[in-house]
Amino acid sequence: MLQVWLVELLKGTGRLFLNPVLYYVVFMAAFLGVMRVKRERKNFHIRVQDAYFELRQLFPLGILLGIILSILVVAAGITVPLAIIVLIAVFTFVLTLTTNIRMVSPAYTVGASFFALIILAENNRSIPLFSKAYQSIGEKVYPSIVVVLALLLIAEGILIYKNGSKATSPKLVKSRRGQSVGVHEVKRIWMLPLFLLIPGNTLHLPFDWWPVFHIGAEQYSLILVPFAIGFQQKIQGLLPQEAVQLHGKRVMILGVFIAILSVIGYWYPLLSIIAAAFALIGREAIALVQRMRDESKPFYFSKQNNGxxxxxxxxxxxxxxxxxxxxxxxxxxxxxxxxxxxxxxxxxxxxxxxxxxxxxxxxxxxxxxxxxxxxxxxxxxxxxxxxxxxxxxxxxx
The missing domain is CATH 2.30.42.10 (PDZ domain)
Structure with a gap:
C-alpha cells in the first residue's frame, strides 16, 4: 500500500509540469518585475528592487503553504472532479486579461469555476477535449470545491500579510491640485501547488472512514495542481506595510468564515452555493472598502515643512x-x-x-x-x- 502511494505521489507531482498555469504564472511574475523596474526608472532614474524580485517571491512561501494544505486535503479525503481543475486553469488565463492581477485571487478563479461547473453539469455539457473530466459529479462535489476555495483564501491572506507587505514599490503621481505626491504599489503573484484527490484508478480506500468527504468514487488519483494567487494594491494614506497587512488579515478572516460555511455545506448542499457567492462578494468588498478608505485619507508621502x-x-x-x-x-x-x-x-x-x-x-x-x-x-x-x-x-x- 505504501509503495502504491509513493508511486502515485511521484506521478501526481509529475502532472504539475503538464499544467500550463505553472509556466504562465512564471511568465507573469517576470513580466510584473520588468514593468515595475521600468516605472521606477521613469520616476526616480533608478530601480529599487531588481527585475527578478517578483520571481524570487513566486514559490518559497507558497510551497510551504501548499504542503500544509495538501496534508489537510488528502488526510480528510477532500475529493474534486478533474473538471474543476480544468475550469480553474481557464479562468486563471481569462482573468489575467483584465490587467488587474488581483483578479487572480482564488475567490475569483475558483469561485467562477464553481458556478461554471454547476451550469455545465445542470445542462449536461462538457468542456471540449475533457469529456471524462466530469466523472462522479454529484451533490458532494460542491462542498468539497468550496472547502478548497476557503483553504486557498486563508493561504492568500497569509501570503498578503507575510509577503505582500515586503518591498512595496514607490510611485510618483499628481494630486488633484497638481502637486507631486507619492504612493506605494504592490503587484505580486504567487504559486501555491496543492495535491488534490480526483476520481481515478490507483488508490483504493485504505480505511472505512477515508475519504471523509468523498464524491462517490471507489478509487482515486493524486494530482499536484499549481494555483495562482494574485494581489494588487495601491496605498496613499497609510504606511505601506500597515495597509497591506491589514488587507491580509481581512482576507484570512473571510477564508475562515467560508471554511466554516463550506463544512456545514456537506449536510446542507445549498449552503455551499451561498458560501461560494459570499467568497466572491466578500473578496471584492474587501478590496473596495480598502480603496475607498485609503482614498479618503490625505497623501502620506507628500511635502512636509519640517523635513x-x-x-x-x-x-x-x-x-x-x-x-x-x-x-x-x-x-x-x-x-x-x-x-x-x-x-x-x-x-x-x-x-x-x-x-x-x-x-x-x-x-x-x-x-x-x-x-x-x-x-x-x-x-x-x-x-x-x-x-x-x-x-x-x-x-x-
Whole structure:
C-alpha cells in the first residue's frame, strides 16, 4: 500500500509540469518585475528592487503553504472532479486579461469555476477535449470545491500579510491640485501547488472512514495542481506595510468564515452555493472598502515643512545599512536643516567622509543615525524622495 502511494505521489507531482498555469504564472511574475523596474526608472532614474524580485517571491512561501494544505486535503479525503481543475486553469488565463492581477485571487478563479461547473453539469455539457473530466459529479462535489476555495483564501491572506507587505514599490503621481505626491504599489503573484484527490484508478480506500468527504468514487488519483494567487494594491494614506497587512488579515478572516460555511455545506448542499457567492462578494468588498478608505485619507508621502519624507530605500545602500525606513522624515543632514533635495545634498557635501542625520521616525520621535561614507556610495545615500521636477503621465482624478 505504501509503495502504491509513493508511486502515485511521484506521478501526481509529475502532472504539475503538464499544467500550463505553472509556466504562465512564471511568465507573469517576470513580466510584473520588468514593468515595475521600468516605472521606477521613469520616476526616480533608478530601480529599487531588481527585475527578478517578483520571481524570487513566486514559490518559497507558497510551497510551504501548499504542503500544509495538501496534508489537510488528502488526510480528510477532500475529493474534486478533474473538471474543476480544468475550469480553474481557464479562468486563471481569462482573468489575467483584465490587467488587474488581483483578479487572480482564488475567490475569483475558483469561485467562477464553481458556478461554471454547476451550469455545465445542470445542462449536461462538457468542456471540449475533457469529456471524462466530469466523472462522479454529484451533490458532494460542491462542498468539497468550496472547502478548497476557503483553504486557498486563508493561504492568500497569509501570503498578503507575510509577503505582500515586503518591498512595496514607490510611485510618483499628481494630486488633484497638481502637486507631486507619492504612493506605494504592490503587484505580486504567487504559486501555491496543492495535491488534490480526483476520481481515478490507483488508490483504493485504505480505511472505512477515508475519504471523509468523498464524491462517490471507489478509487482515486493524486494530482499536484499549481494555483495562482494574485494581489494588487495601491496605498496613499497609510504606511505601506500597515495597509497591506491589514488587507491580509481581512482576507484570512473571510477564508475562515467560508471554511466554516463550506463544512456545514456537506449536510446542507445549498449552503455551499451561498458560501461560494459570499467568497466572491466578500473578496471584492474587501478590496473596495480598502480603496475607498485609503482614498479618503490625505497623501502620506507628500511635502512636509519640517523635513524630507523618505518614499523608498534602495537595498544595500548606505540608507539601508543605517536602517532608515520608508515613511521617516529627515530633518537635518550634518547639522544642515533639510527642506528639499538640494538642501539635503548640501548637507551631505558638508562632510564627505561622514554622515549624521536627524530623523523623525513614523511615530514622530526624533532619532539620530550616522555612518562613514565611502567612494562609490550613492550620492543621496540610496534614498528616494518625492520630487518636483519629474514628469508624470498618471494623475489622480
Amino acid at each position: 524630507l519624507m523618505i518614499i523608498g530605500i534602495i537595498p544595500g545602500s548606505p540608507a539601508d545599512i543605517m536602517e532608515l525606513k520608508v515613511g521617516e522624515l529627515i530633518s537635518k543632514a550634518n547639522g544642515v536643516a533639510v527642506r528639499d533635495e538640494e538642501s539635503f545634498y548640501e548637507g551631505l557635501q558638508k562632510n564627505r567622509a561622514h554622515c549624521k542625520l536627524e530623523v523623525f521616525d513614523t511615530k514622530g520621535e526624533v532619532r539620530f543615525v550616522q555612518r562613514a561614507l565611502y567612494e562609490g556610495d550613492h550620492y543621496e545615500l540610496g534614498i528616494l524622495f518625492v520630487q518636483d521636477e519629474r514628469k508624470f503621465d498618471e494623475k489622480i482624478g
